[in-house]
Amino acid sequence: MKKSDFNYSLPPELIAQKPLAERSASRLLHLERHNGRIKDCQFSDFLSLLQPNDLLVFNDTKVIPARLFGHKTSGGKVEILIERIESENQVIAHLRASKSPKPDAMIRLTDDIECRVLERVDDLFRLQFQAPCPLLELLEQIGHMPLPPYIDRADDQNDAERYQTVFANRAGAVAAPTAGLHFDQATMQRIQQLGIRHCFVTLHVGSGTFQPVRVDDLQQHVMHKEYFQVSEACVAAIKQTQARAGRVIAIGTTAVRALESASTTGELQPGSGDTQLFITPGYRFNTVNGMLTNFHLPESTLLMLVSAFAGYDNVMQAYRHAVQHRYRFFSYGDAMVIL
Structure with missing residues (x-):
């Protein structure tokens, strides 16, 4: 078929x-x-x-609250959608930005939380988080629910x-x-x-x-x-x-x-x-x-x-x-x- x-x-x-x-x-x-x-x-x-x-x-x-929003060091906006957690501080993720970041680029999520782009994996990216708490705890603090692309609105508390x-x-x-x-x-x-x-x-x-x-x-x-x-x-x-x-x-x-x-x-x-x-x-x-x-x-x-x-x-x-x-x-x- x-x-x-x-x-x-x-x-x-x-x-x-x-x-x-x-x-x-x-x-x-x-x-x-x-x-x-x-x-x-x-x-x-x-x-x-x-x-x-x-x-x-x-x-x-x-x-998991797998959608994150941050900025590159240049100031450009970056949206992260985690696809898979590999370890306590490492993930495979989709990145949406005006220009794809290169390896070793830093993405700042909050004043004290950032992640490093380790490498590209096909259409995805391997990221390493640098944060004062475990990854799942971090996501609960600053992550957003990853609503499907056909839901045309931002997530809210009800989600x-x-x-x-x-x-x-x-x-x-x-x-x-x-x-x-x-x-x-x-x-x-x-x-x-x-x-x-x-x-x-x-x-x-x-x-x-x-x-x-x-x-x-x-x-x-x-x-x-x-x-x-x-x-x-x-x-x-x-x-x-x-x-x-x-x-x-x-x-x-x-x-x-x-x-x-x-x-x-x-x-x-x-x-x-x-x-x-x-x-x-x-x-x-x-x-x-x-x-x-x-x-x-x-x-x-x-x-x-x-x-x-x-x-x-x-x-x-x-x-x-x-x-x-x-x-x-x-x-x-x-x-x-x-x-």
């Missing part, structure tokens, strides 16, 4: 610029995977769609809470696992009360999730790297679910990529590392049976993954339905469940 096969028309006003007042107030489009049937629901209906032996798999990554899942635990993402944003504390408590089994994986979502596919031939696309971890406890829970003929339902495309990256031998194994798994139609899923996801950008790798799971025609029909019925799109938008 070609990149252009995954284009669709989206009115700009359907791109959600802010979250709803309540996390669980979103709409939910229910797509039946094998026959393409569509039903309009509310997210509050999600738990009622589950079966007794199902297992929910959440991504517990935590978004510090709402662009983060209520179960976020392991710091390292620079974009939210957005399907998880619909779950509030009351929903998580309800999951416990109902005895619905669940476990957690980790995939630190990178800003590459928003990068466009630049080649029309999908076989030529190089997927960005993201760190993932699947624990022995999660593998055991999934194997118990499979033994009971239950469904493994991934909460978000990031949970899908973590699970399928740990299943490349055909059988799920515990492990961790970087993944560049690019899932397109024709891919054979080894672990995941169901998925909750948001609506994704045209021609994006995420839309391609969802199409691989539910069928290209089914997904494109569902997206046309969502546009026609004025669903809210992207990170702060509504959800779709595929079962």
Whole structure:
């Protein structure tokens, strides 16, 4: 298939610029995977769609305040978007400036905090911070939430809470696992009360999730790297679910990529590392049976993954339905469940 096969028309006003007042107030489009049937629901209906032996798999990554603003010694403005933390004071980052800084250039963030450009790494830069506190603490003090490029506003205090899942635990993402944003504390408590089994994986979502596919031939696309971890406890829970003929339902495309990256031998194994798994139609899923996801950008790798799971025609029909019925799109938008 070609990149252009995954284009669709989206009115700009359907791109959600802010979250709803309540996390669980979103709409939910229910797509039946094998026959393409569509039903309009509310997210509050999600738990009622589950079966007794199902297992929910959440991504517990935590978004870091990865956007920083500073100045070069010449006075020019610099915007830093951290892509990955390599050590306590070293990162790989995107830099936006009128002219790209050279190695050894200094970027001043505050009166007593600056960073040095060590080297260029393809389109990114390796930076070393010089600060009186650990990097994560520094980011909490002066960093901004890295809202996606299609949200056309500066971040505010509300984003510090709402662009983060209520179960976020392991710091390292620079974009939210957005399907998880619909779950509030009351929903998580309800999951416990109902005895619905669940476990957690980790995939630190990178800003590459928003990068466009630049080649029309999908076989030529190089997927960005993201760190993932699947624990022995999660593998055991999934194997118990499979033994009971239950469904493994991934909460978000990031949970899908973590699970399928740990299943490349055909059988799920515990492990961790970087993944560049690019899932397109024709891919054979080894672990995941169901998925909750948001609506994704045209021609994006995420839309391609969802199409691989539910069928290209089914997904494109569902997206046309969502546009026609004025669903809210992207990170702060509504959800779709595929079962």
